[in-house]
Amino acid sequence: MSDGFVARSLDEIRFWSRIMKEHSLFIKLGLRCEDTQLINEAQQFFYIFEQIETKSHELTLNTDPGQMAQFNAEVYNAVSYIWAYKRKLLGLILHCKLAGANLFPLLIDHTSREANYFRNRLSQLNQGQLEPLPDAIIDENVFFLRIMADHAKFISHLLDPSERKLVDQAQDFSRDFDQLLFQAVDLDSMRPQSQTHPLLSQFLDQNRVSVKALRDFKKTARDLIEACRIKSIIHPLLADHVFREAERFLEIIDMFEMALAGKPSASKH
Ligand SMILES: [Fe+2]
Numbered sequence: 425m426s427d428g429f430v431a432r433s434l435d436e437i438r439f440w441s442r443i444m445k446e447h448s449l450f451i452k453l454g455l456r457c458e459d460t461q462l463i464n465e466a467q468q469f470f471y472i473f474e475q476i477e478t479k480s481h482e483l484t485l486n487t488d489p490g491q492m493a494q495f496n497a498e499v500y501n502a503v504s505y506i507w508a509y510k511r512k513l514l515g516l517i518l519h520c521k522l523a524g525a526n527l528f529p530l531l532i533d534h535t536s537r538e539a540n541y542f543r544n545r546l547s548q549l550n551q552g553q554l555e556p557l558p559d560a561i562i563d564e565n566v567f568f569l570r571i572m573a574d575h576a577k578f579i580s581h582l583l584d585p586s587e588r589k590l591v592d593q594a595q596d597f598s599r600d601f602d603q604l605l606f607q608a609v610d611l612d613s614m615r616p617q618s619q620t621h622p623l624l625s626q627f628l629d630q631n632r633v634s635v636k637a638l639r640d641f642k643k644t645a646r647d648l649i650e651a652c653r654i655k656s657i658i659h660p661l662l663a664d665h666v667f668r669e670a671e672r673f674l675e676i677i678d679m680f681e682m683a684l685a686g687k688p689s690a691s692k693h
Pocket residue numbers: 443447535538665669
């Protein structure tokens with residue numbers, strides 16, 4: 425096991441188990457009251473990830489790496505189950521079996537992509553196979569830029585239509601991130617020739633500017649929603665949830681910049 429295995433595992437599990445727990449709540453709230461079986465399943469996942477989150481905060485950096493690997497494997501299983509549940513839901517929605525439920529197909533697909541990301545991180549950690557830096561930079565950005573583009577779309581669709589200025593702003597972010605995502609996909613297909621230091625560094629710089637702006641917009645939206653100052657059907661916890669995911673992306677960008685510059689950092693990769 426490499427250095428930092430326990431620290432990296434705990435960091436991923438603490439962040440993503442809370443996210444999975446909240447997805448269970450959002451899904452439960454979006455289902456119709458007659459969908460009792462699906463609601464029970466969502467409730468079960470809420471408890472499972474709440475327990476995982478609690479345990480991850482009880483474990484310390486002195487945890488035995490073997491015990492950590494065992495816990496990672498347990499969490500991997502739980503994440504596989506919630507991923508399958510989300511894909512099942514997506515199938516039901518797309519086959520019009522949940523007519524009237526307040527769950528966008530893209531939202532369910534999005535949460536399943538986050539589960540898949542978490543699951544991959546756990547298996548990479550346990551197998552000791554983290555990607556080389558230039559590959560990680562492109563892959564993480566392709567993943568997170570799409571996540572950010574989705575968030576902007578969710579916000580614009582869940583704000584009350586009468587909040588015209590905010591809806592406009594959210595749509596601007598959606599377009600901005602769609603473009604950044606396509607740029608990242610282009611850099612991806614130009615691999616490995618595109619993986620030069622100046623290109624990767626510029627890529628991170630450009631993405632950071634937009635992620636910071638979106639992060640600030642989400643923070644403002646969250647504060648306004650919490651204070652009941654704007655009209656929307658956005659749960660305050662959902663507003664905070666997407667804000668935290670933007671913060672996570674920013675931390676990853678910063679960590680990559682430090683690694684590119686050859687500076688020591690609290691590397692997660
Ligand atoms: Fe999420």
